[in-house]
Amino acid sequence: MSTQPGQWRLAPGATAKVRSGFVGGSKFSFYAHGEGGSPEWSGPFVTNLPQQAFDWCWNTAGSSGTNRGLQKLIVPTTSLDHTVVFS
Known part of the structure; x- marks a missing residue:
């Protein structure tokens, strides 16, 4: 697992x-x-993501990455420990 902002590798x-x-x-x-x-x-939210670790706001960009479509996640106001499961 990478602990750098913006980039995680999980087994x-x-x-x-x-x-x-x-x-x-x-x-x-x-x-x-x-x-x-x-x-x-x-x-559907396409932006250029770099290969190295990053911590960006949406309107930050670079030209050395790859265009990727992002999903939007809105955490419910009542959620104290929100989990997203990729399966």
Whole structure:
């Protein structure tokens, strides 16, 4: 597992806490893929993502990465420990 912001590598069945503290009502975006690129969890919000670790706001960009479609995640306001399962 990488603990650098913006980039995580997890073994099958592993978990990671990406953010600590109350996040209810917050919006996040994510892109994920399995080993070799499949399966893939992407969405309609396309942006350029770098190969190195990053911690960006949406309007930050670079030209050395790859365009990826991100999914939007809106955490319910009542959620104290929100979990996203990729399967």
